[in-house]
Amino acid sequence: MPKSLTRVLIISIWIFLLACFLYGPKFSSASKDSINVFTWGGILNEEIIQSFEKKTGIRVNVNNYSSNEELILKLKATEGQGYDLVIPSDYAVSILVKNQLIKELDRKKLPFFHQLLPELLGHFFDPENHYSIPLFWEVYGLGIDRDFFTKLFIPSWSMIFDPKLVDYRIVMVNDPIEAIEIAAFYLCGPISSLSKNQAEKVKDLLLQQKPWVAAYATSRADYFLATKNSPLAVASSSYIFRSKRNFDFIDFVVPKEGSFISIENLCIPKTCDKEILVYQFINHLYQKESIRVYWDSFRLFPALDDKQDLDFDLQAHKIFYGLAEDFKKYHFFKNLLPQQKMRDIWVEIKVN
Incomplete structure (x- = not known):
């Protein structure tokens, strides 16, 4: 088959697949x-x-x-x-x-x-x-293995970011909006946008965290808890509560600083x-x-x-x-940065 005809055929197939995706x-x-x-x-x-x-x-x-x-x-x-x-x-x-x-x-x-x-x-x-x-x-928080965290503790985002505390493997969310927002919340509290300097600090924090990240996962975060591959996972309440039905050592806690809804x-x-x-x-x-x-x-x-x-x-x-009383501690995920800047940060974190 001539190369030109092959090229046309390939382009036609991609156009058809894109149409199926958009107009399916x-x-x-x-x-x-x-x-x-x-x-x-x-x-x-x-x-x-x-x-x-x-x-x-x-x-x-x-x-x-x-x-x-x-x-x-x-x-x-x-x-x-x-x-x-x-x-x-x-x-x-x-x-x-x-x-x-x-x-x-x-x-x-x-x-x-x-x-x-x-x-x-x-x-x-x-x-x-x-x-x-x-x-x-649902709310976001920390899924934990109670067999690992046997001592009383106060839940905190420092449990996934502070190198002085983290001597275990964690599971981090695999969505750039969520990951960047959680890191920004830890560093700056609730904010509506990030300055250039703040964005660099957020990126550095996520890069610093990476060595103890067992996996970036959203829908499978509870799997790492259930199989004891990680004692702590950042996840939404729905995923952790589903696993709690089958594994009594799994629990869900909301960090003291507040979290996201x-x-x-x-x-x-x-x-x-x-x-x-x-x-x-x-x-x-x-x-x-x-x-x-x-x-x-x-x-x-x-x-x-x-x-x-x-x-x-x-x-x-x-x-x-407790929603009425605790709602002031919950925040919404928002785009703190332009989409392209967010993608650039996330790519850099993933490839390093």
């Missing part, structure tokens, strides 16, 4: 009795979806993304067409609003709205909650023309049986101020029912 959801069922939901993988339990489909006859087609950045990219590329409901994290909501990719919600169709935890409402990414409502939330929200793309069906599904997600299923499955805290009897252990009970 349009190839899903277009039935008037179906909706397309774009969400994180492993968040919407199949049991919840099946019970809704059986009750209403409405089919739910689920497409997954692996990051908020992927969600934002696809919605920009398609202008939201092909999607009926999305589940972005807090900071991503503000980007979707700014780009006019999601529409205002009709609270008259959300009878549970008054039951939402007030601490989860009215934040920077949607101050009046015109465009989003919280579905569930992540809220997953429901939003309706601006091009959605199936709002009647979407609101039925949204209301299904906030029913008691649904809340119980996704707590049991994913250990994500519900957004409803509902005192139903979920199987919280002592630490989970403390976090959920």
Whole structure:
């Protein structure tokens, strides 16, 4: 085959794959009795979806993304067409609003709205909650091996950054936004941006930390605890609480200095023309049986101020029912630096 023809063929294949990546959801069922939901993988339990489909006859087609950045990219590329409901994290909501990719919600169709935890409402990414409502939330902290940390201690971010304290291997988050924000919080406290000098100090801190990092992992952080490859992992509460069900030596603690909260929200793309069906599904997600299923499955805290009897252990009970008192200690992940600068820092950390 001539080289020119081979080159054309390769380019054509890449164009096709890119189109599938950006426009794939349009190839899903277009039935008037179906909706397309774009969400994180492993968040919407199949049991919840099946019970809704059986009750209403409405089919739910689920497409997954692996990051908020992927969600934002696809919605920009398609202008939201092909999607009926999305589940972005807090900071991503503000980007979707700014780009006019999601529409205002009709609270008259959300009878549970008054039951939402007030601490989860009215934040920077949607101050009046015109465009989003919280579905569930989690906090970031330290997953620890109680067999290793046998003495009483006060949880602190110094347990992953201070070379005078760290004589063990740790697992660090594998997301540059999260890693840089945690390091910046340790050095500077809660801030909204980093100066050039501060950014260099954050990079140096993460480079200093690297020798005792067993792995950079997000979804598998609990694996290193469970297999005793590391006695400490920086992770979200949901991953650690899931492992606690099977390994009684695993625990979750929140550093004394404070930590970060992540809220997953429901939003309706601006091009959605199936709002009647979407609101039925949204209301299904906030029913008691649904809340119980996704707590049991994913250990994500519900957004409803509902005192139903979920199987919280002592630490989970403390976090959920202490939200009002402790919320001032929680902060949101934000882009402290331009995306390119953040990527440059992360690449330098990974390659050194």
